[in-house]
Amino acid sequence: MATAGDITGKITLKGKPAPEKQLPVANDPFCGKLFAGKPIPTTRFYVVDANGGLADVFVYLKEGVTSKPAPPAEPVKLDQKGCEYLPYVLGLQTKQKLLVSNSDPLLHNVHPTPTVAGNKESNRAQAANQAPLEYMFDNPEVFLRFKCDVHPWMFAYVGVVDHPYFAVSGKDGTYKIANVPPGDYVIEMVHRKTHPSGKGTTQKMKVGPDGAKADFTIEAAAQ
């Protein structure tokens, strides 16, 4: 087998997105207390750095993956902290464990709302300091939404794919998909707001032993 390479790149946002909105954390006095004298958190629709690097973009190989390794034993972690889900966007392989914890000193409920048949919806309470709740999804779904109905501004979006070749862009907009076998692929990037239907922007690419590079530029919604 040829040596695997990494796919790297950067997602750049063109244009100025609409200003983010403050979350109504005071709707729950317990959440409100967490932010007494502190800045109120805002929505995270467009997390952009000074150079236009766009965070929270899910990037994955959409076509061309022939070998699909078993999911890693290491679980992916999602936390509830400050009455928000952290991180906002994450990736998960089908049948890989996802552990959802609650670091807040208050009650949340954890409610994944899949839309793909075979991925199970559930709604479970999670008190402060309770053991993490475990989830696993059988079918690919980009994005699978987690919400909290006690605090209806809390969301996390999970990109679930049936192989390990995915990444989420960081604060500077860069991403890295590691150990991709050489071959021809279609890579797709999906952002929650610029691609609300879940159909992202794609590129055809060839990955060699030295890896490959795929940058994307997308435009913010017109104001």
Add this chain to the structure above:
Amino acid sequence: MTRSPDNPWLHRFAVLTAVSTLALIGIGGLVTSHGAGLAVPDWPTSYGYNMFLFPPSYWVGGILYEHTHRLFASFVGLLTTVLAVWLWIKEPRRWLRWAGVFAFFGVVFQGVLGGLRVTLLENSLGIVHAAIAQLFVVLVSLIALWTSRGRALAGASRGEGVVVSKGLLRLMVFGTLLIFLQLILGATMRHQHAGLAVPDFPLAYGKLWPAMDPASIEAYNRNRLDVFDPNPITAFQIGLHMIHRLGAFACLVLVGLAAWFSRARLGSQSTQAKLCMLWFVLVVAQAGLGAATVLSNKAADIATAHVVLGAASLVMGAILWAMGLPVAAPATQETECRARADGIPAISSGEPKAALSPN
């Protein structure tokens, strides 16, 4: 056991049940407007507690709305049970006794349905739950009407009610049914948790009829930056919203015509014409609240008022409809005497029926 159709306390209790049911629909509207339908994930317990012992310190965020809805629904269930038993013991009209029994089973079914919506995580059950709530408030309101003194005595004395012309009755029937369809459409939109499918009014995305092709839908969704990040809208949801607007216009026309004709045929001083005018005012206010719901970006209090006024409009239509129908009731000697004593005139079958006051 003495049974009499003239039982003022039973009537007052039926009115209390109807008003409480309307309030319950309002609390249900708050639940959906705040996206809190699943804030308590278990049922019939609340976070593992007996529902009635759930500590108030937990009543925060979405839990406050959902748990209050459950407790108030239990209260309405209790009222309905008492009403059904009371009717069964005291009411001479058999069909009305069975209406009470039907209401009892209706409220039980509705409660279980609400619980199943939570445990089965099924949005469509929420729509059915909302539709049955509307039918239920109509039923208990009609029980309140039928137990009213004037109605009971009119039925008992002559076996007939206030009969309006067939054309006017038809307008009332169509108006009421259309309002019910509008309420089901509204419930369908609310329970899809997609927020406002069309964010502007009186135009729709700047046009008389919005574009609904996939590229336009994608563009609409890209511009939706709501704190509560509702589900992306679809062309189907935009279509529903537009039909709801057209339906509102049709309701205004039908109810407006009903108000106009009832005034022309029955006279401006007749109770029925006055109630019909009140019905029209309710529907006009309801249309205004619908517009305000859009313009306020579905502010929870305005959207909830829209739900409550919709239910009140439906009840008013159903009451007017019922008042226009003949009352089939066996007269008892006691109520016949009572009617005479109260000065209700004896009218032969050939006399104008509208002369009876509907009260």
